[in-house]
Amino acid sequence: MTLLEAREVHRVYHQGRPDEHEAVAGVSLAVEAGALTVLSGPSGSGKTSLLTLLGAMARPTSGRIFLRERELTSLPERFLTEVRRRTFGFVFQQPNLVRGLSARQNVMLPALPLGLDHAALGRRADALLEQLSVGHRARARSDWLSGGEAQRVAIARALVNDPEILVADEPTANLDSALSRQFMAIAADLKAAGKTLLLASHDPIVTDSPAVDRRVAMRDGRLEGP
């Protein structure tokens, strides 16, 4: 079943200016529920831009994005944020943890404005960190975490609101091979738990992983092949 769909989306940066650049040039893509889809391609191919469009992080310059039957592109910002918060969990290339907060506090961050019971939220954060094998670093300051630990805390943060779709942009860019394979194992577990995953990567460990259900190649803002 199609969970997420892009129809003829374009994304143009600096429109009207001399440095105008079309990162996504007319892409139509359907993402299946419960599948692990990977966007592959060299840097500059537009996969990060397409990811931000599909993940409701930015609006396309033209074209439409659908979440099930609901059109996201025409939603006002307020509702879009609501969707982003409840449906998507985003893992960036850099962990982008907030400095000065502990790992646990970072994981709880997306849920803070929801006014949930604080103690329950804390327990959930602890559980997630345990699942990702960084439970022992829960109270450590985010500045002190290693690259791999920080990345896993970032994944836990993306999962705290129990989103349907996990979106990750170059998740293994700063990880060594062992940690990269570990990441794909986590991804497989999440898929088994019923989540839909959408990754952008040019790392073979990701693209060639057996957990991947569909590989979509991109070049110069367009999809390559079938």
Place this chain on the structure above:
Amino acid sequence: MTWRAALERQRSLLDFALLALWRRRGKNLSLVLVYGLTVFAIASVVLLAGALRAEAAAVLAGGPDVVVQQLSAGRPALVAAEAVARLGAIRGVSRAAGRRWAAYADPVSHATFTVLAPEGFEGRPGEVELGAGAAAAMRWKPGEKVGLLGEDGRWHFLEVRRLLGEETALVSTDLVLLAGEDFERLFALPPDRFTDVALTVRNPRELTTVARAAVGALPGGRAVTRPEMARTYEALFDWRSGLASVVLLGAVLTFALVAWDKAAGLPADERRELGVLKAIGWETGDVLAAKLWEGVVISVAAFLLGVLAAYLQLFLAPAPLLAPVLRGWSVLSPPLRLAPSVSPLELATLFFLTVVPYTLATVVPVWRAASTDPDAVMRS
């Protein structure tokens, strides 16, 4: 959202704001300190002015209804006894009493005292009663003899009968009370000459009329009514007065500096963090609320610090920081054991002015960044 969830939401956003402030705690603590100092300066002036005005209003209410002075070539001149009688004959005046007082400059300490020979002086000729400040300045004690230099060039010695209480210091600290004969001897004056005349008026509504009549009865005279005297003290530390204007100007400049620093824009790392918050699902409103909390915490802390410190230094400490300013060129210290008299309106105004503009200045630069797509914010 239930009210419970709304409360928890605000509390969590407050937690986040506090952690954000603590992250740059050096800068934020100094900010609270500087801002607090500004509030301290204003609050000190406001509290002191309020206390002095309240004391004046309460204490001087029982003074003379009208005081009539005689001027000669613009300078105060003595009033003759028959002029006093003439004033007493004015309609509406129940009593006209000539007052005898003078400024006495002690040649040794250069302190100036007010020497007063009241009608009901309780001591005998040769005795003197001293105000607390006068006694302290000259180290005079009851039982001792004090020397006053008369206008005839000779020293007059009088025995200290008692000291006027410390609790009346605000009106009596520099007073030297003595008998009429000693006054005449000290200042080489005849018994039928007075410094000015105090009138008691039967009907309070006729004060102005009586004052007018008094000037008519005493050519070259000048009359001051009690309401006019009261107005003088209401104008103490008025915002147009020099000290208050300078303090206010300094405060406004400090605030402008702080606000400009805030409003000038967000540093890159803060904007990036904003983008992250939006990317993980925070709405614009959440980001703004957290920033608002930051502003509120800083400004309220500065307000409390400034006002409490002002209160402590004025009403708890024996020598307020403003004492040297009030003292000026005097030798005697002003009696500043005052009772606090705070106008809630003034305090509320100060609170409003401290918290609201600063909080707005904190939120404004965030507004733009918080409204854009997280993608754009993270790329910039």
Place this chain on the structure above:
Amino acid sequence: MSPVRPSSRLGLAALAAALAVAGCLLHARTLRAPERRAASAALVARLGLTDLALFTEASYTRHLALADRLAPFLDHPQAREHFPSGALTAPPAPPEAR
């Protein structure tokens, strides 16, 4: 958040501030203003005083209520008012229209 939430700490600080304010209010009461003021007021009535003994620099600053606008300039028509207390007090209001 960690065992003690920052907002809880702030709550404690706010409580301390509230106690300080309450302390100030209590202290204000103990200064027994009405009694002290009554003593001063009685002296004012007995001696017929017109001013607070705040600024003993000069006659016209000590007896502020009686000073006229001319007093500071008696020395010379162009002399400026020079006592520091001049920065604190406003010149006497013009007499009510007579």
